Amino acid sequence: MKEKDRKLLILDDNPEILDMVTESLSIVGFSHLKRAASKKEALELLEKKAFDLAILDIMLPDGSGFEVLREIRKTSNMPVLFLSAISDIEKQYQGFELGADDYIVKPFRPKELELRILSILKRSYPEQDELVRLSACQIDFESAAILKDGEEISLTAKEYSLLKVLYDNKNKIVTFDQLLSKVWGDNYLGYENTLMAHIRKVRQKIEANPSKPTHLITVKGLGYQLRVD
Template sequence: MKLTDRKLLILDDNPDILQLVKESLTIAGFTHLTTAHTKKEALDLLRTDQFDLAILDIMLPDGSGFEVLRHIRQHSMMPALFLSAVSDIEKQYQGFELGADDYIVKPFRPKELELRILSILKRSYPPQEELVQLEGCQIDFERAVVLKEEEEISLTAKEFSLLRVLYNHKNKIVTFDTLLTKVWGEQYEGYENTLMAHIRKIRQKIEINPSKPTHLLTVKGLGYQLRVD
């Protein structure tokens, strides 16, 4: 999903400010913008819909943006930015203490708002890892599963760690010592047989024929190699 496809909630009791924010973000490419004029409207929207970021005014006719952020933080860590005419530094501190990601004082430059929103979204929603395509399956590192013939096969923590190291060095030989050190730590002596057992289990999950592997290969006397096209 593109950052500009994220769903934004914009809360402000001033219709002119709402229009300015909505128009400037639309020009910037944002496609899912929802507005609210009051605390009640915002809370109703938050109860019935899912948003990826909230832009909150502080002074509202029926409460404050601080109260809205308190409600958000009871349920999620969705990023939030205050856009307010209140320039009091203590109020800004209060906003950050409640869990705000940024605070912009009105009047503001639309380009600055756009860039700060994009920066927050990049931090909050990093790009998901692509699925690793093998001959008979896909490895989904995001969810620690192997997708094989419409079946999801979970990876254990050690299997995940081993595959992660092997994939980071795909198509290269990773020595036994390197794998043992990265997965079991410096004091890995005695885990050599455990490593071999985990490799067998990984092959059972990713290979079409585990006894004749085509992706997770043993390089005799050296280590293992994960072959990925």
């Protein structure tokens, strides 16, 4: 996948900045851009959709970009770039300590933003493997989608994370606790039923017959296994 086909989330409470960033990135060829103006909006988008990179402001009406990054890091290692008017070097250090990949101080040149994003994406997403082929579909981790019966079925952020953990451990048993910890973070107690609900949704997308799965198997009392030839 080309860098400019990646899915980007842009978070800023200033509508003028949102418009400028979106327009400048669209002009140079970025085609999948989603916008958020608050912490709440950003977290809702991150819950529903898998992104390849997030551009975060720090000062928000209902929290901070640091809080958004903390939530991202509970389930994802996707790259994050801070775009903020705060030039305090201590704040920049704080962003890097939380797992940010870069930090740009406003005002900024659109070309600098484009080049920084391209650099991060090239580092974070080297050439990937081909599609993962199952009997009834193909998993495209690059696009966070399932290719099935001539259709492209999008994966939610949680579905993507579950499948990625299972695929990284393909043909091995991944325990319930391991999956919960990887996808929901350390405070995963109480999410057991949510995990089962997401597994059902993933099966509906990847299996020919979800009620009789041949790839995403439940190992009774232990966890799940993704069987890949």
